[in-house]
Amino acid sequence: MKVCVIGTGYVGLVTGTTFADLGNEVVCVDKIPEKIQMLNSGKMPIYEPGLEEMVKRNTEEGRLTFTEDLHQGVTGAKVVFIAVGTPPDETGATDLSFVEAAAKEIAAALEDYTIIVNKSTVPVGTGEFVRHVIEANRRRNVPFDVVSNPEFLKEGTAVKDSQNPERIVIGAPNQSVAMALLELYAPLEAPMLITDIASAEMIKYASNSFLATKISFINTIANICEKVGADVTQVAKGMGYDSRIGRDFLMAGLGYGGSCFPKDTLSLRHKAMECGECTDLFDAVIKTNETRVSRFLGRIEDRMVELKDKQIGILGLAFKPNTDDMREAKSVEFIKYLVGKGAKIKAYDPVATENCKKILPDIQYVRNAYETADGSDMLLIVTEWNEFKLLDFEKLRTLLKSPIIFDGRNIWTMDKPKRFGFEYYSIGR
Ligand code: UDX
Numbered sequence: 001m002k003v004c005v006i007g008t009g010y011v012g013l014v015t016g017t018t019f020a021d022l023g024n025e026v027v028c029v030d031k032i033p034e035k036i037q038m039l040n041s042g043k044m045p046i047y048e049p050g051l052e053e054m055v056k057r058n059t060e061e062g063r064l065t066f067t068e069d070l071h072q073g074v075t076g077a078k079v080v081f082i083a084v085g086t087p088p089d090e091t092g093a094t095d096l097s098f099v100e101a102a103a104k105e106i107a108a109a110l111e112d113y114t115i116i117v118n119k120s121t122v123p124v125g126t127g128e129f130v131r132h133v134i135e136a137n138r139r140r141n142v143p144f145d146v147v148s149n150p151e152f153l154k155e156g157t158a159v160k161d162s163q164n165p166e167r168i169v170i171g172a173p174n175q176s177v178a179m180a181l182l183e184l185y186a187p188l189e190a191p192m193l194i195t196d197i198a199s200a201e202m203i204k205y206a207s208n209s210f211l212a213t214k215i216s217f218i219n220t221i222a223n224i225c226e227k228v229g230a231d232v233t234q235v236a237k238g239m240g241y242d243s244r245i246g247r248d249f250l251m252a253g254l255g256y257g258g259s260c261f262p263k264d265t266l267s268l269r270h271k272a273m274e275c276g277e278c279t280d281l282f283d284a285v286i287k288t289n290e291t292r293v294s295r296f297l298g299r300i301e302d303r304m305v306e307l308k309d310k311q312i313g314i315l316g317l318a319f320k321p322n323t324d325d326m327r328e329a330k331s332v333e334f335i336k337y338l339v340g341k342g343a344k345i346k347a348y349d350p351v352a353t354e355n356c357k358k359i360l361p362d363i364q365y366v367r368n369a370y371e372t373a374d375g376s377d378m379l380l381i382v383t384e385w386n387e388f389k390l391l392d393f394e395k396l397r398t399l400l401k402s403p404i405i406f407d408g409r410n411i412w413t414m415d416k417p418k419r420f421g422f423e424y425y426s427i428g429r
Helices: 010-021 033-040 051-060 070-074 097-109 126-137 158-163 175-188 197-228 232-240 261-274 280-290 292-304 330-340 353-359 369-373 393-399 415-419
Strands: 002-006 025-029 064-067 079-082 114-118 144-148 168-171 192-195 311-315 344-348 378-381 404-407 423-425
Touching: 002 010, 002 070, 010 025, 010 051, 010 064, 010 079, 010 158, 025 070, 033 064, 051 064, 051 158, 070 097, 079 097, 079 175, 097 114, 097 126, 114 126, 114 175, 126 144, 126 197, 144 168, 144 175, 144 197, 168 175, 168 197, 175 192, 192 197, 197 232, 197 261, 197 280, 261 280, 280 292, 292 330, 292 378, 292 404, 292 423, 311 330, 311 369, 330 344, 330 353, 344 353, 344 369, 369 393, 393 415
Parallel strands: 002 025, 002 079, 025 064, 079 114, 114 144, 168 192, 311 344, 311 378, 378 404, 404 423
Antiparallel strands: none
16 A cells, blocks of 8 residues: 655654555655655664664665655555644644645645545644645545544654554544555554544543653652652552552653653643633643652752752753653753753763754763763763663762762662662652
8 A cells, every 4th residue: 555654753754664564655755855865865863763774674675765745745645644743832732733734735736535644643623624624725626534543652662662552543534434544554453443533633632641640640649758758669569550550650750751741731731721621630730740850959959059060960861761852851951950050061861962962052961971970069860761770889989079869760779879878869769
């Protein structure tokens, strides 16, 4: 089947490559010429484990191509996926201008019956909106259908997630359209749910907001644990054994970041407001998340007393491990505040440094954790990369000016750094 994917971000590029790997002819389209040039020369515009090798294999075998020319991509495609960005605007609503622009261009390129699939995370009602845009911009009366097929992949494990999805949700106007799309997914053998379009759109927002709620919940519990002498990691473990609660997404820390949870919770709250419904729950989830960094900074300031001229070593810049994505990364909030207080920053991340330099060009970037510690007054762990978990504490102690570690992600048990003579501050313990 010929498939066209518009947008080569985390979702579009990984989805397109997965469909090519299943034997389809896939054209990925992007407006940004540099991205297409990179992809055509075998370079990845994003870091995602396993992606480069899979792109290489499928381009070499002729199933996967990249172009700036949307018309060429859409021509002959049975299914066209829209996987463009849907950033929040200043009110928290989702900015649909990229979706609209893509829909207009698709409309102008349609020649035969085509299924247009919304893969981007979009508010309820966007399927209808896309249908109107295409209807209004078609050159002839070419038949088409619009489907919502939300994507649940996580950055850092996107390839694995898209090859082994836990579920496939298809919101379609009727059964036969849904079946046509199911054909594309059939080889993945995942549970499939067919719904109306609005429900499929809602499933995505409700899922992400529920996970964000779990995180803000456990972070609230962590705050109380700090006051009463309990250990939030033990509490989360004990809760997680209950299959109704589940173990995942109960890691207390600095809160959620990234391209999805912050924007999707805002968007769902905005939708609730639009409908005149109560937003108290979303307000609390969002507010709890927004205060994670300032709370930890308060503890850092209490300990360090004066931040001016202190050198702070920061480990981890990306919003989470195994990605170079800096969107809504907690490191930025820390660094801006600390620099504002006159502290000097030495920072290290295994892959996100180049992206961080674009946001924070004036701090010092180093090549590993030990260089970060060298001469620093304290270490601050912001992202829980695996390589930090096995650091040599003896060596860190000799390099740091004072043996103080603030760990925003609870990467060690309480006793480990203490055994090596560190003052160790973490979350909810
Ligand atoms: C998320 C959803 O998981 C995915 O299904 C959707 O398609 C896109 O949004 P992603 O943003 O890539 O994926 O990352 P995820 O692993 O879900 O983590 C999101 C944020 O939550 C990160 O900042 C992470 O550090 C934080 N988090 C996650 C916690 O603070 N505690 C946890 O227990 C889990």
